[in-house]
Amino acid sequence: ELKVEQNPLFLSMQEGKNYTIYCNYSTTSDRLYWYRQDPGKSLESLFVLLSNGAVKQEGRLMASLDTKARLSTLHITAAVHDLSATYFCAVSNFGNEKLTFGTGTRLTIIP
Amino acid sequence: NAGVMQNPRHLVRRRGQEARLRCSPMKGHSHVYWYRQLPEEGLKFMVYLQKENIIDESGMPKERFSAEFPKEGPSILRIQQVVRGDSAAYFCASSPFPVASTNEKLFFGSGTQLSVL
Numbered sequence: 001e002l003k004v005e006q007n008p009l010f011l012s013m014q015e016g017k018n019y020t021i022y023c024n025y026s027t028t029s030d031r032l033y034w035y036r037q038d039p040g041k042s043l044e045s046l047f048v049l050l051s052n053g054a055v056k057q058e059g060r061l062m063a064s065l066d067t068k069a070r071l072s073t074l075h076i077t078a079a080v081h082d083l084s085a086t087y088f089c090a091v092s093n094f095g096n097e098k099l100t101f102g103t104g105t106r107l108t109i110i111p
Numbered sequence: 112n113a114g115v116m117q118n119p120r121h122l123v124r125r126r127g128q129e130a131r132l133r134c135s136p137m138k139g140h141s142h143v144y145w146y147r148q149l150p151e152e153g154l155k156f157m158v159y160l161q162k163e164n165i166i167d168e169s170g171m172p173k174e175r176f177s178a179e180f181p182k183e184g185p186s187i188l189r190i191q192q193v194v195r196g197d198s199a200a201y202f203c204a205s206s207p208f209p210v211a212s213t214n215e216k217l218f219f220g221s222g223t224q225l226s227v228l
Contacts, residue, residue, distance in 0.1 A: 004153075033216065042115075042202065043154070043219040088153055097144070097167055097211050101153030 002027050004091050006102035014110050016078050021105045023072040023089035032072045033090040033099065034063050043088065046074075076107075084109045113137070115205050115220035116185075123226045124193050132188040132223045136205030143186045144217060145178060148200040157201075160186060193227045200224050 003026040013019050023032070031050050035043040047056045049065035049072060056063050060083065062075045072089055086106045090099040116135040124130050136143050141162050146154040156170040160180035171178065175193075180186040190197055204217040 031211075035219075042221040043204075045216045045218070048216050090154075092211060095211050097142075097159045097209055098156040098170065099144075099146075099154075099210075099217070100156070101146075103151075103153045 002029070002091060002093055002100045004089060004100050004102040006087075006089060006105050008105060009103060010106050010108075012108045012110055013076075013079055015080055018078065019076050021074040021076075021087055021107070023074070023091075023102055025070050025072075025089075025091045025100075027093065028067070028070070029091045030094045031092050032065055034072070034074055035088045035090065037086045037088065037104070039086075046087075079109045081109045081111060083107065115140075115203055115218050117201075117203050117220035117223050119223060120221065121224045121226070123228060125228050126194055127192050130190040130193050130197070130225055130227075132190075132201050132203075132225070133185045134188070134203030134205075134220060135185040136203075137207075137218055140205035140207050140218070142206045142209055143180050144204040144206075145186075145188050146202045146204065148202060148222070150199075154202060157188070190225075193225075195227045198225055198227045 005024045034046040037043050047063040052067040054065045060077045065072045086104045088104045090101045092099050118133050143160045145157040148154045158171050158178045159167040175191045177189045200222045202222045204219045206215045208215050
């Protein structure tokens with residue numbers, strides 16, 4: 001059974017600082033997703049990573065994938081308050097439509 | 112192009128009643144996915160449907176839960192004889208093609224918060 005773990009679960013950081021959220025998964029997978037969720041809202045797709053070594057960047061967020069280590073990272077650069085949200089990674093197995101989500105990382109940016 | 116529309120946003124039911132959750136996918140999307148989110152947890156897959164067909168219902172409880180996606184109209188997730196443990200946020204997502212084979216991403220609706228009293 002595919003398991004997805006994120007850490008940390010909670011993260012408070014000051015504006016302007018850098019930090020990284022980690023996503024480990026238990027079996028081989030062909031794709032990894034990062035989503036953002038604001039309280040009471042839906043999930044917003046941030047990145048889809050499809051191959052080993054894939055790196056994608058959007059604004060202050062950068063995601064990377066190491067399929068050998070079964071690890072993805074979401075790096076936040078010079079955090080701003082607007083980035084406060086819960087971030088989820090999700091993984092799917094080859095040919096399987098089902099996404100398995102991590103438990104999420106609740107990120108709070110402190111002014 | 113409107114996003115994935117779910118209604119109602121909030122639904123309150125007493126134990127033993129039925130809950131019907133509706134999802135209208137984005138225009139042109141014929142693939143619908145339902146996920147459930149318990150408080151402080153990630154989303155859990157329930158069911159994947161294409162028009163008029165259930166493709167994968169491996170995440171659906173065997174009893175009381177059913178889903179459909181008719182040729183016309185929204186997808187419906189139906190929960191019969193609700194219990195307190197059914198209280199959760201239910202999210203629907205859609206895509207134009209199967210995500211596993213086409214590298215498509217999922218577009219999520221705003222969810223229905225079901226509260227069972």
